[in-house]
Amino acid sequence: MKSLTLIFPLLLLAIHSSLSAAEKPIVLWQAGAPGALGTAPKDIPTLTPYVPEKASGTAMLLIPGGSYSGIYEGQAEPFARWLNEQGITAFVLRYRLGSAGYRYPAQLQDAVESMRHIRANAPRWKIDPARIGVMGFSAGGHLVSTLINRPEDGEIDGRTPSVSSRPDLAILCYPVISMTTKPHATSRKMLIGDKPSDELVRQTSSELQVRPGLPPCFLWHTSEDKLVPVEHAQLYAAALHQNGVPHELHLYQHGDHGTGLIGTQHPWFADLVFWLKAQKWISEP
Numbered sequence: 001m002k003s004l005t006l007i008f009p010l011l012l013l014a015i016h017s018s019l020s021a022a023e024k025p026i027v028l029w030q031a032g033a034p035g036a037l038g039t040a041p042k043d044i045p046t047l048t049p050y051v052p053e054k055a056s057g058t059a060m061l062l063i064p065g066g067s068y069s070g071i072y073e074g075q076a077e078p079f080a081r082w083l084n085e086q087g088i089t090a091f092v093l094r095y096r097l098g099s100a101g102y103r104y105p106a107q108l109q110d111a112v113e114s115m116r117h118i119r120a121n122a123p124r125w126k127i128d129p130a131r132i133g134v135m136g137f138s139a140g141g142h143l144v145s146t147l148i149n150r151p152e153d154g155e156i157d158g159r160t161p162s163v164s165s166r167p168d169l170a171i172l173c174y175p176v177i178s179m180t181t182k183p184h185a186t187s188r189k190m191l192i193g194d195k196p197s198d199e200l201v202r203q204t205s206s207e208l209q210v211r212p213g214l215p216p217c218f219l220w221h222t223s224e225d226k227l228v229p230v231e232h233a234q235l236y237a238a239a240l241h242q243n244g245v246p247h248e249l250h251l252y253q254h255g256d257h258g259t260g261l262i263g264t265q266h267p268w269f270a271d272l273v274f275w276l277k278a279q280k281w282i283s284e285p
Contacts, residue, residue: 042100050080056087065138068190069099078262098190112154134167141175145206177232210239220250227257
């Protein structure tokens with residue numbers, strides 16, 4: 001019994017030491033974000049790296065949801081650590097929000113700048129600059145879709161970028177997609193305001209903005225989602241298909257919005273790993 005008492009803490013220490021450690025958050029805009037409304041934390045988007053013990057050379061920009069009115073932390077660090085377990089270096093983006101007065105394209109500017117920062121500094125984290133993806137949940141999924149559809153909207157006038165902001169693959173988890181078909185009211189209001197122009201509504205309806213040449217996409221949703229209807233993922237998948245974009249869509253019958261978080265049992269984890277292996281992002285054991 002005494003030996004077990006000694007061994008157990010050592011096992012805990014070994015497990016703890018094998019976990020990835022978050023690096024210090026990086027201030028995304030060193031000279032201040034474009035159009036910043038102040039200097040409070042809500043005006044300063046950050047990027048937090050999580051580096052796995054055994055990195056594969058792939059990376060993922062991780063964008064939590066929150067209806068563009070908050071950052072849901074359950075989709076941040078827990079999933080960064082899960083990606084680390086797959087050998088993927090993760091970067092959690094905490095972007096500017098509609099609840100702080102920021103409208104489109106401020107959030108997209110933060111996502112575009114994040115992709116460029118990761119790619120420009122790839123040697124620092126031993127990342128292959130041609131293997132940087134993006135993964136988002138709910139409203140974060142919408143931000144993923146605008147990042148791959150319309151990165152030009154997030155460009156800053158007068159800048160000449162040295163590296164591309166294009167993700168090499170995209171993962172959209174129960175995403176907000178449309179601002180016209182069964183829109184999610186809070187996300188729409190926080191992103192484009194109460195009285196957006198028809199042009200802006202169309203511009204931010206991602207199913208209408210798909211074009212050939214987008215990176216491969218993995219989407220999943222549930223038929224029982226009462227907050228963001230399953231039609232959002234279906235509309236986007238249909239547009240990807242029409243434009244010849246490689247993609248995989250998984251529709252699960254059960255589960256409300258936000259199902260399948262870390263610590264739960266859900267088939268989407270295995271389905272995503274299978275897809276990532278097919279994309280050569282995860283090595284076979």
